[in-house]
Amino acid sequence: MLDSEELTFDGLASNELLKLSWDEVEAWICRDDPIVFAVGKARVLAQFGISKSVLEAQISVVEGGGDGILVELLRVIERMARHHNLLRIVWQVHALNCKTPNPKLQRVLTAYQFNIVEPANEVGYFEKITSINDSVLRRR
Numbered sequence: 001m002l003d004s005e006e007l008t009f010d011g012l013a014s015n016e017l018l019k020l021s022w023d024e025v026e027a028w029i030c031r032d033d034p035i036v037f038a039v040g041k042a043r044v045l046a047q048f049g050i051s052k053s054v055l056e057a058q059i060s061v062v063e064g065g066g067d068g069i070l071v072e073l074l075r076v077i078e079r080m081a082r083h084h085n086l087l088r089i090v091w092q093v094h095a096l097n098c099k100t101p102n103p104k105l106q107r108v109l110t111a112y113q114f115n116i117v118e119p120a121n122e123v124g125y126f127e128k129i130t131s132i133n134d135s136v137l138r139r140r
Contacts, residue, residue, distance in 0.1 A: 007040045007072055014076045018083050025080060026050070034060065042069045053087040060094045071108065082132045089130045092117075096124040 009017055010028075020028070029035065034047040042065025049056045057077060062069055070093070081089055093114065095105050109126045118124035 007069075009039055009076065010037045014072075014079070017076060017080055022084050025084065034058075039065065039069050039073055041065065044069075044073065050086070053085070055081050055086050055089045056092075057089055058092040058094070070105065071112070074112070078130065078132070086132060088132065091126075091128045091130065093126040094123070095126055 007014065012020075017025075029037075029046075029048040030050055031048075034045055036043055036045050038044070039062075043061075043063045044059065044065075045061040047058045047060070055077070059070070059073070062073075074091070078089065091114065093109060095102065095109065096116065096118075106126075112128070114126035114128040116124060117127045
């Protein structure tokens with residue numbers, strides 16, 4: 001498992017992210033387009049949006065991260081959402097139809113209670129709706 005104190009998000013430690021103002025968080029992650037950012041040595045392609053106190057997080061690609069990067073990303077985003085009084089997070093992790101699927105990642109997502117969604121005529125993904133009151137942090 002990764003040490004969250006050592007892992008940085010675009011150069012910021014997870015505890016530094018919590019010190020960002022809401023305007024800074026929105027400017028960093030809530031855009032109309034996907035963004036690429038670093039989590040440790042990994043590069044993450046994701047898109048975030050906020051609607052009525054609900055954070056929508058679509059994680060498309062995690063490259064070069066190794067074990068634990070996605071789990072740490074989930075934990076830190078949940079901490080940020082709680083800190084800024086959001087009510088829920090709707091997660092979509094696009095890990096079903098990768099060029100080289102990672103069976104370990106799929107087991108981790110299943111263990112974290114993500115469900116497989118396979119819409120007709122669309123690419124499937126893992127999805128989970130997290131109430132901030134039922135955080136992954138409390139289940140650890």
